[in-house]
Amino acid sequence: MYCLRVVEVNRFERAEVVSLKFDRKLRGHPGQFVMLNVFGFEEIPISLSSPDTLMIKAAGETTRYLQKVKKGDLFGIRGPFGRPFSLPAREEKSYLVAGGIGIAPLNYLYARLKEMGRDVVVIHGVRSSDEILFDYPEIATNDGSYGFKGNAVQLFKRLLDTSEPFRVYACGPRPMLFSLYREIKRLGALERAEFSLERYMRCGIGLCGSCVKSGGLRVCVEGPVFRGDEISEGDFLV
Amino acid sequence: MYCLRVVEVNRFERAEVVSLKFDRKLRGHPGQFVMLNVFGFEEIPISLSSPDTLMIKAAGETTRYLQKVKKGDLFGIRGPFGRPFSLPAREEKSYLVAGGIGIAPLNYLYARLKEMGRDVVVIHGVRSSDEILFDYPEIATNDGSYGFKGNAVQLFKRLLDTSEPFRVYACGPRPMLFSLYREIKRLGALERAEFSLERYMRCGIGLCGSCVKSGGLRVCVEGPVFRGDEISEGDFLV
Amino acid sequence: MLEVEVAGMKLRNPVMLASGILGSKHSSLLRIAEFAGAVVSKSVGVERREGYRNPAVLNRKCCIVNAVGLASPGAEVFSGELREFSMKSKTPLVVSLFASRPDEFASLADYFPFASAFELNLSCPHAENAGMVLGVDEKLVKKCVQVIKDVTDKPVLAKLTPNVTDIVDIGRAAEEGGADAVVAVNTVKAMAVDIFSRKPVLSNIRGGMSGKALKGIALRCVWDLYEELEIPVIGCGGISSWKDALEFILAGASAVQVGSAFYYSYRAIEGIVRGLEEYLRLTGEKIKDLIGAAHENA
Amino acid sequence: MLEVEVAGMKLRNPVMLASGILGSKHSSLLRIAEFAGAVVSKSVGVERREGYRNPAVLNRKCCIVNAVGLASPGAEVFSGELREFSMKSKTPLVVSLFASRPDEFASLADYFPFASAFELNLSCPHAENAGMVLGVDEKLVKKCVQVIKDVTDKPVLAKLTPNVTDIVDIGRAAEEGGADAVVAVNTVKAMAVDIFSRKPVLSNIRGGMSGKALKGIALRCVWDLYEELEIPVIGCGGISSWKDALEFILAGASAVQVGSAFYYSYRAIEGIVRGLEEYLRLTGEKIKDLIGAAHENA
């Protein structure tokens, strides 16, 4: 474990999300996560949203506390850990499909793909316009308060052009991932899609077994990013 | 500790010296030593006589046993350890002054200096012609049975040309080193001379303290090679 | 070449998975069982147990320090998980049990009729009322083994803690109680403090150290137990290569268990098995003839 | 900023040299005393002692394993060597003593009138009839401290072994005997086997493990002793950087001792002192105010 200091805080209060920028870049890749030790609270897994930022949505005690973090605060870090997103071939168009805070790791992937000059569409689904975090053009709101009315998967289906080579990268709540998984499966494109999964994590380094999914795969090491064909439907149902 | 296998044995029976060649080169420099673990006997310090050979003179139980080693035998090695000889400047002439088995590390230094195209004189003093190990031109025998009659230091004094820049490298029995040290001191050239010293060694890595000489210097780490000005007369008298 | 027989179990190779490492789900056990001589499941007690809050595991350069706190779903639920494993794999399954009193061990055995053997966790150094609290006391150790031997015919392994003045005394007590083998060792008590927050790193403050740093300690325990006990010794602690495994076997281990090495590679056990195999092919020996061989040369 | 007072000794900094490391000659002690807060000499007994044959020390990646066997020239000769040190240095000199019976400790004190304090080696894990053979027994520990306190007014430090079921019990015994501080810890019993020769590496078979691998174990001992004892605790084991030293101080160490780190650098202590100094300059604190600070946050 080492310590990093927060140098910048960005609050998205209505979305109950905070973005923390640290004093040092982490040598990680899009899709990887760190174990963030919030002293006095818990140590929790959080994906990199850029080489030096983490975005955290309030979900419980620790993540709620994180909303109040101030510049200068210190955090313990282990990692980055896990398998990152693989990168698309030059000719492939990338569809990044995010639900809610699932935009965090995809935001990092987006930046990396843009640097590489790749063709990318980001689709971000949220409940209402309050929860929009970045001004990507393709926004879906459940309540129709902004952009497309519906969810991210519906918008994805509308935007996907199957006539050209494509890749899908997804992160979001389980039901959303499941419906996207089924859609991709229907298209017979599971090996062209990658899903960032979540499981309860203790060690983050492949020992304790608490994050194991079907096939004996460890979400903290063989994941959190899995190719569609490494996932079974049961993985969305636990 | 790791293990090396003997691939070649060279016996100098009359001198009670054996040269063992190993299956792998050690990443060491002339003047450094290894801790040689002779299984069933003791672990002892031995200087490198080339990147992959050790030359051992019978002195006690372990070194006597070593005279009988066969091809294929295995030995434990820790190291190489210690400070090697420093190399002369291009214009300096090197005098390598060895007594008896002290030729071992100087033989390695000789090879290195020759590779570099430096001007080198090797002076090897032995008791009688039986103990000559290499055919260097400048041999001194105490009994006059070969070459110069006298000891290595006497021969060195005769050969040294103080009109040109020089360096002295020495290894041998304590009385010889002491008389050479006094000669070099007389010449005011202590910082141009290096002496390889011996002390009883246990750890070889600077912890146990058994090899400490004056000034708190550890023969196993700051030595075994010391510049003349790092040595005091007392170091030869213990 | 690699076959051994330990505590009545015939193993195709002497490399077992250690308890608590990837041993909570049948899917990870299955994956490891492809190569392991046997697998040991995560320790389970009668009741469900939360375990400690995160941080519960810390990785350092030479070691892992953990205080997972015997997190477990309880015997009933876990027996369902392990049954699934036993139906799908032929690799022997050793079920690790923890308890706070000797008689609790007896009540646990019934849940796991499919177990190849039981391992008693008398050695977890951070659980409040289980593990090493029993395992430091010779009388309790003997009693624990006795009560479970009374209710089962399966082999019983006693897993020992190195956090005692003399592990041989404890090993002897297990032997007297009827243990079929001892496992040496569980983790050593340790901890870490973070100098920036100025707090202990683990939520439980104290944890158990495993990994490379444990190797020399565990090896000494195996050596001493081998000299004094009649029953076989299974080595555990810091084993991450075939050379480590061989070192333990030469010191007297009839088999070895591998845990923290999975931090470095999921193929930890596969690598060790392959390495031993290659070595024995070279020397033309059988692994069982090497057990304790270093004692003859000492 | 770095001054501490431990067991009645005023130290300009809390970083001491541990016993047995470069502590046999006045010349090496002098060199280290330039920066150290205090130096502890190599343990000495009444009689000359050969120590074990080589190999007596083994360096591994994360640790050192040694079985030097308390090699020593005996009290009379060694007192001459240490007197030389004491005449040339103002740095406090702690003389480490070993004995096979409590009363032997008393007879040793007289040889070293120039000592700033005595450290009782109740903890060497590989000597046949000294060190930890006494240090695992509460009654003997108490007795050892008592007899030497009876014959000297100098501070007495009891150096403890981690090779016990509960180090706090032993620490309490030392405190009851009148010890002015405890030193935690000496090496952990360990060993190594060479797989090619198939023999134990050390001539004595078993040795004591020090260095990085010991750190988390020693830290836990310091933490527990700090919670239960009134007398100060001096931390020792695996300290090689100022961060390590601070970790021990936060855990409750009033001072620290450094040994194996000299394998990495002769400037081990200098580096730690400089590092602590810089850190305190940044935070504006005094080291003595940080002793045990992590307990408040735990």
Ligand SMILES: Cc1cc2nc3c(=O)[nH]c(=O)nc-3n(C[C@H](O)[C@H](O)[C@H](O)COP(=O)(O)OP(=O)(O)OC[C@H]3O[C@@H](n4cnc5c(N)ncnc54)[C@H](O)[C@@H]3O)c2cc1C
């Ligand atoms: C690989 C991975 C990456 C993640 N990335 C992000 C991210 O970038 N941004 C973000 O806001 N959230 C992310 N999460 C989710 C985040 O870890 C949880 O929201 C957080 O742990 C909740 O902690 P809490 O103490 O506030 O809530 P709690 O009240 O303790 O728990 C609320 C819920 O969070 C989940 N959770 C709690 N602890 C853990 C844990 N140790 N491991 C996994 N899940 C846990 C559980 O589902 C739990 O029901 C990620 C999770 C994983 C596994």
Ligand SMILES: Cc1cc2nc3c(=O)[nH]c(=O)nc-3n(C[C@H](O)[C@H](O)[C@H](O)COP(=O)(O)OP(=O)(O)OC[C@H]3O[C@@H](n4cnc5c(N)ncnc54)[C@H](O)[C@@H]3O)c2cc1C
């Ligand atoms: C840096 C260094 C390099 C050396 N290089 C060579 C070399 O290249 N070739 C060679 O033949 N000899 C070399 N020696 C000397 C060699 O180490 C001893 O001859 C050997 O240890 C004798 O061991 P033994 O068991 O046969 O004899 P013993 O009967 O045990 O001792 C004979 C004498 O050898 C010396 N000795 C014994 N053990 C040690 C030890 N652990 N450390 C240092 N000296 C010891 C002592 O002076 C002792 O009196 C070197 C010594 C040192 C310190």
Ligand SMILES: Cc1cc2nc3c(=O)[nH]c(=O)nc-3n(C[C@H](O)[C@H](O)[C@H](O)COP(=O)(O)O)c2cc1C
């Ligand atoms: C994360 C973790 C969890 C563990 N859980 C258990 C357990 O439930 N029961 C048990 O007997 N040992 C448990 N152990 C100890 C291991 O089985 C093993 O004895 C120890 O880690 C030493 O072996 P290693 O160095 O190969 O890991 C655990 C170890 C770790 C690292």
Ligand SMILES: Cc1cc2nc3c(=O)[nH]c(=O)nc-3n(C[C@H](O)[C@H](O)[C@H](O)COP(=O)(O)O)c2cc1C
């Ligand atoms: C080579 C060696 C010799 C030692 N000799 C002694 C000794 O004589 N007396 C003693 O109390 N401790 C002795 N020790 C133990 C150290 O003082 C120290 O307690 C231990 O090494 C842990 O600290 P470290 O990890 O900083 O080395 C010795 C350690 C080593 C490595």
Ligand code: FES
């Ligand atoms: S979190 Fe422990 S194995 Fe993945």
Ligand code: FES
């Ligand atoms: S041999 Fe141990 S310090 Fe040099």
